[in-house]
Amino acid sequence: MLPAAEARGVLRETVGAGEAEWARPRGWAPSIAVIALPYYWDTNPPAAENSRHVIAEILAETT
Template structure:
């Protein structure tokens, strides 16, 4: 996504930092989905989008 490229260009993180950030986002989202699936569908939607974006960022 263009906004992610701009964000990354502004931050200028090294590759290891970027990978750790992606790992943190993926970890948060994977824990969030099953815990809140019945009580917070809007939050689950955000978590699912996060998972999709993190995985797509790897391609």
């Protein structure tokens, strides 16, 4: 599960993540979500919904 948008800044500050350290999971998370979405589409709707959520959140951050 992806932390809520409001919490991500607090998380980043708390762990002291620099730009490169923060960029890596932002690339990793949507790649896993894109793989999981079609896999779980019919067999695990909550997991598919989480994948859609992760994709939407990452895209919202980058626009």
